[in-house]
Amino acid sequence: MERLQAAITKAREKQKGMAPQSASRQNSGPAPQSEASALWQALPEVTFNPRTLTQNRIVSMEASAEATPFDMLRTRTMRIMQEQGWKRLAVTSPTPSCGKSTIALNLAFSMARQPNTSAIQIEADMRQPSQNRLLGLSRQDRRSGSSVADLLSGQTQFSEAAIRRGNDLAFVTNEAPVRNASDILLGEGVGDVLAQIEADYQPHAMIFDMPPVLVNDDTMAFMQHVDCVLIIAAAERSTIAEIDRCERDLASQTNVLGVVLNKCHFTPSEYGSYGKYGY
Numbered sequence: 001m002e003r004l005q006a007a008i009t010k011a012r013e014k015q016k017g018m019a020p021q022s023a024s025r026q027n028s029g030p031a032p033q034s035e036a037s038a039l040w041q042a043l044p045e046v047t048f049n050p051r052t053l054t055q056n057r058i059v060s061m062e063a064s065a066e067a068t069p070f071d072m073l074r075t076r077t078m079r080i081m082q083e084q085g086w087k088r089l090a091v092t093s094p095t096p097s098c099g100k101s102t103i104a105l106n107l108a109f110s111m112a113r114q115p116n117t118s119a120i121q122i123e124a125d126m127r128q129p130s131q132n133r134l135l136g137l138s139r140q141d142r143r144s145g146s147s148v149a150d151l152l153s154g155q156t157q158f159s160e161a162a163i164r165r166g167n168d169l170a171f172v173t174n175e176a177p178v179r180n181a182s183d184i185l186l187g188e189g190v191g192d193v194l195a196q197i198e199a200d201y202q203p204h205a206m207i208f209d210m211p212p213v214l215v216n217d218d219t220m221a222f223m224q225h226v227d228c229v230l231i232i233a234a235a236e237r238s239t240i241a242e243i244d245r246c247e248r249d250l251a252s253q254t255n256v257l258g259v260v261l262n263k264c265h266f267t268p269s270e271y272g273s274y275g276k277y278g279y
């Protein structure tokens with residue numbers, strides 16, 4: 001555990017001063033707020049079943065003791081992002097099943113509970129999509145055939161791909177896995193697509209639920225488009241070497257906000273049931 005703590009401490013030594021991707025990539029000026037609100041309103045609205053969410057460890061839709069660790073993570077993350085003028089946050093891990101999708105979704109719900117804060121969640125893990133299941137989205141609720149691949153490659157508009165909860169949280173998920181995920185994440189038009197979404201919908205944050213770093217090139221290919229990244233490590237599963245390599249690779253491309261140590265067995269009173277995180 002000491003060595004794991006050392007890895008976390010290491011991850012605190014951030015690269016600073018990288019230009020915000022979100023600011024540098026806007027190709028058309030932001031729409032007036034009223035236009036952005038109208039665009040949000042035009043997205044199909046879904047409601048989530050709290051029991052299904054809880055069963056899937058998505059516990060941040062409402063304020064609660066279970067949501068508190070995610071609220072703390074949200075507050076720290078958003079504080080840094082606001083200070084730096086960053087809007088795009090990637091969530092990744094060294095290897096699969098560390099809890100990226102679970103934490104990304106909890107962060108998104110937690111952000112949207114903040115007053116005047118809107119978030120867009122994009123399921124960029126196109127090889128192993130899980131968000132439709134985690135969110136318990138019925139066939140009716142899903143945008144039929146919607147995929148992040150079509151969105152990022154410019155074949156589908158955000159307005160045709162996204163769903164919303166309330167007026168400040170939107171999701172684009174994947175119906176099915178895609179094979180050429182790296183090609184799509186590396187696509188030439190991706191930067192413009194993201195800039196256009198930001199200009200039109202003016203979210204305070206865009207959260208990208210990424211694939212794991214050490215399995216293929218997908219995540220590294222995409223880091224040019226984000227402002228910062230959170231690394232999710234699984235206690236007793238992620239090795240120090242994996243976390244270290246993951247952190248070094250990512251830090252060469254973007255700002256590493258920190259390592260979230262998930263799946264810990266600390267006592268809840270000490271650290272919260274979802275574990276401890278460090279910056």
Ligand SMILES: Nc1ncnc2c1ncn2[C@@H]1O[C@H](COP(=O)(O)OP(=O)(O)O)[C@@H](O)[C@H]1O
Binds near residue numbers: 101
């Ligand atoms: N803190 C946790 N404690 C126990 N199980 C967890 C925790 N976080 C996530 N899980 C479970 O681990 C599995 C993988 O989580 P997921 O978020 O899909 O990982 P990833 O997106 O990194 O592949 C899921 O079954 C999820 O419910």
Ligand SMILES: [Mg+2]
Binds near residue numbers: 125128
């Ligand atoms: Mg996942």
